[in-house]
Amino acid sequence: NPKFQKIFKKVDELKPDFIQVLAEAVEIPAVSADESLRPMVIKKAHFLVDKLKQLGFEDIQLKELGVQPPPVNDPKLQLPPVVLSRYGNDPSKKTVLVYGHYDVQPASIEDGWDSEPFKLVVDEEKQLLKARGSTDDTGPLTGWLHVVRAHQEAGIELPVNLLTCFEGMEESGSLGLEKLIGQEADKYFKDVDAVCISDNYWLGTKKPVLTYGLRGCNYYQVTINGPGADLHSGIFGGVIAEPMVDLVQVLSSLVDSKGKILIKGIDEMVAPVTEKEMKLYEDIDFSLEELEEASGSKTALYEKKEDILMHRWRFPSLSVHGVEGAFSSQGAKTVIPAKVSGKFSIRTVPDMDSAKLTKLVIDHCNSVFEKLGSPNTIHAELIHDGNYWVSDPFNAQFTAAAKATKEVYGVDPDFTREGGSIPITLTFEEQLKTSVLLLPMGRGDDGAHSINEKLDISNFIGGIKTMVAYLHYYAESPEN
Amino acid sequence: NPKFQKIFKKVDELKPDFIQVLAEAVEIPAVSADESLRPMVIKKAHFLVDKLKQLGFEDIQLKELGVQPPPVNDPKLQLPPVVLSRYGNDPSKKTVLVYGHYDVQPASIEDGWDSEPFKLVVDEEKQLLKARGSTDDTGPLTGWLHVVRAHQEAGIELPVNLLTCFEGMEESGSLGLEKLIGQEADKYFKDVDAVCISDNYWLGTKKPVLTYGLRGCNYYQVTINGPGADLHSGIFGGVIAEPMVDLVQVLSSLVDSKGKILIKGIDEMVAPVTEKEMKLYEDIDFSLEELEEASGSKTALYEKKEDILMHRWRFPSLSVHGVEGAFSSQGAKTVIPAKVSGKFSIRTVPDMDSAKLTKLVIDHCNSVFEKLGSPNTIHAELIHDGNYWVSDPFNAQFTAAAKATKEVYGVDPDFTREGGSIPITLTFEEQLKTSVLLLPMGRGDDGAHSINEKLDISNFIGGIKTMVAYLHYYAESPEN
Ligand SMILES: [Zn+2]
Ligand SMILES: [Zn+2]
Ligand SMILES: [Zn+2]
Numbered sequence A, B: 001n002p003k004f005q006k007i008f009k010k011v012d013e014l015k016p017d018f019i020q021v022l023a024e025a026v027e028i029p030a031v032s033a034d035e036s037l038r039p040m041v042i043k044k045a046h047f048l049v050d051k052l053k054q055l056g057f058e059d060i061q062l063k064e065l066g067v068q069p070p071p072v073n074d075p076k077l078q079l080p081p082v083v084l085s086r087y088g089n090d091p092s093k094k095t096v097l098v099y100g101h102y103d104v105q106p107a108s109i110e111d112g113w114d115s116e117p118f119k120l121v122v123d124e125e126k127q128l129l130k131a132r133g134s135t136d137d138t139g140p141l142t143g144w145l146h147v148v149r150a151h152q153e154a155g156i157e158l159p160v161n162l163l164t165c166f167e168g169m170e171e172s173g174s175l176g177l178e179k180l181i182g183q184e185a186d187k188y189f190k191d192v193d194a195v196c197i198s199d200n201y202w203l204g205t206k207k208p209v210l211t212y213g214l215r216g217c218n219y220y221q222v223t224i225n226g227p228g229a230d231l232h233s234g235i236f237g238g239v240i241a242e243p244m245v246d247l248v249q250v251l252s253s254l255v256d257s258k259g260k261i262l263i264k265g266i267d268e269m270v271a272p273v274t275e276k277e278m279k280l281y282e283d284i285d286f287s288l289e290e291l292e293e294a295s296g297s298k299t300a301l302y303e304k305k306e307d308i309l310m311h312r313w314r315f316p317s318l319s320v321h322g323v324e325g326a327f328s329s330q331g332a333k334t335v336i337p338a339k340v341s342g343k344f345s346i347r348t349v350p351d352m353d354s355a356k357l358t359k360l361v362i363d364h365c366n367s368v369f370e371k372l373g374s375p376n377t378i379h380a381e382l383i384h385d386g387n388y389w390v391s392d393p394f395n396a397q398f399t400a401a402a403k404a405t406k407e408v409y410g411v412d413p414d415f416t417r418e419g420g421s422i423p424i425t426l427t428f429e430e431q432l433k434t435s436v437l438l439l440p441m442g443r444g445d446d447g448a449h450s451i452n453e454k455l456d457i458s459n460f461i462g463g464i465k466t467m468v469a470y471l472h473y474y475a476e477s478p479e480n
């Protein structure tokens, strides 16, 4: 295909420029979970607006979402804006809405990064780009801008009208976005034929994938409240009920070391595995070794490929993330923390009902706490939830993306689900009544949400090319 | 006593000066647990040297203790120096060594302080001094300097030779001090007749006390090591053994919510309560209400005064302080932490043997972990330990201090023990073969180690006067 060759050549030529844009973008520490960094999140939105303007995007709107609901320290904290924009307005073309998020997870060099997390390192030897946001999700998000640039420089018309919806709160529950999508469904988004989200990863490190399912995520916080202030363990140890002691009892009752969730009633909500479904898992290219490589350890809970994939994609899991309010630094502080909040989340799958799950979880925590007979008080609550999602992997979009993948990487993609959640996927599908495609750019070992997050240069460039080819194949497809 | 009246009047007149010195001292954030603040700890040592010089102390020596042993981030990290100095060198006088520490606990306004922790707030309404270090231990430490100043301004000779031993690592295990005391026992400290430590608190808020016993403290860290880096719980939740899940199981096996230690073999090491001992507790001025007021809550584990005091002073306790390496901020980070360290400590009492206790603790942790069947690894270790201490409350020093207390406060002090540990007490007693007196300045509700640490102005001034009178009564006492 000479059209693709021409654009792909431009993508290759523009590689240094594309990396430079990524470097500028990740330098802005847009951590949505850190209230003090909120101005940086907003700064990054304006950075994107500038880039969109330069490329000739039109009708650029910064949609304000109002103040962030509690719990917050600053009751007037503004949510970061959603960046809407449009490239092309040809009624004869299909309209594709691309979604990405410009906020990132927290990161600090003290966490163990080899380099400053908010400074892009171009590792020429390993051919990778290292920084917080490189793969999640600044790299893929800016990829869509590079798609337009490559078309422009190659002198080839974009085959679709492209809309952007870039948000700044994804890592903190996409607060306000669902409402905005509902409001814009018949306005800004009214002509959208398809939605494409590039915010997940290949299953492994070699084979490209397209993703048709996601687990949901219900995030909980259980707070134990005791003394009026932190106390000295010498003076109060042994005579005061310690919130941290109660908390570890509650946290230890949630899941065992084999990954089995101990909260009653959850297993019963999970859709049973069918024979046909079982078959699907057999074809996928994956192995225990890939999991071990991605996790950097031999600490897998299962050995068989099918067990691993099913426990990642179609069974719930419970993770304990940490404790807020307790001593958390190096050294030996002899404190009795006055108020501690345990954080844990449950990944959800068909047919779990979020509200019913939350009732089970909160009842469980309260019941375990009550049996302790502690004079402290407990408050278990849902911090945020996002539903699971499953799509049809044989529709027009997925078919176009499969052909695009084959064009760029020379292989058919695996059709996968994901263990992670992108709650907004379901919202787009329901509100815009369109198909949603998950088109990952990075690899399974990119380390999103962990230290030394990276994106391979070949995935960055290959991903941009795949986006290009996907838009063309989808534009040509007879169906919507 | 006209001599006391003259000096006490000077103390009252000099109050603004004394508060000013404290304000300057607490402004230096001398947090010994924070490696990055080590230069501040050292700066505070030099601040004290300047003050000692101004007052005419002689033979001022900054004793270097070498590099801090692992675990440290910086393998060349220097320990803060010990400040030795002498005021007076008259062989006909007794020699009193006073000990204090100029380092402080970590503090940050984000912890919930009403004001900047390293800025002294003089609350005129409540008549208190608020800052990290105000009561622990910068206030009492500088008190000794004010004792000398008051004598000078009153034109009255100090009745003893005064030696100082001010260290900068007390809040981090007094690393290096024990060795130094051993080395100086026959040198700098060779003429010492008595040691006085002002680094603890009244039992309650009204009655002055003298303290003749302390619990020890064995601080442990149990580390669970899993994946090579922090992981995304969406991608790895359910397929990887999570260190945090194992850790809460281990931490939940240590102590129950009623304060009962669950590690086998510990109860058997504790000296039984005698009838005579039981009697002692009956006389002490204390009530459940005071504990509730000091803790700012109704979360006491015992109702009876005797039970409370015995569980604070003569029974062991186990506190869970926190977790290093897990998510610890506000918000909802969906991370699987790769390596987490639980921190807990056991307060020790006669006749617990530290080494034997540590073996019990480590064996317990390993045994609980082994039963989990986790592919992760565990490492339980003692971070530091300090032995318990019990003295004779009727010796010359205690008698002098009791008379001094009566002189200043008009009441006989209660003779108490303490739940906290000042390991160096035992070292002084053993190495210098002298009696050690614990002469507290602050109150039980001062909030050492917690937010809004304070020292009542009346305790600051009353404490200085008590120090004055104690030196005179001890100087006059026939025995050593
Ligand atoms: Zn993302
Ligand atoms: Zn993310
Ligand atoms: Zn202290």
Ligand SMILES: [Zn+2]
Pocket (backbone or CB within 6 Å): B105, B136, B171, B448, B449
């Ligand atoms: Zn202290």
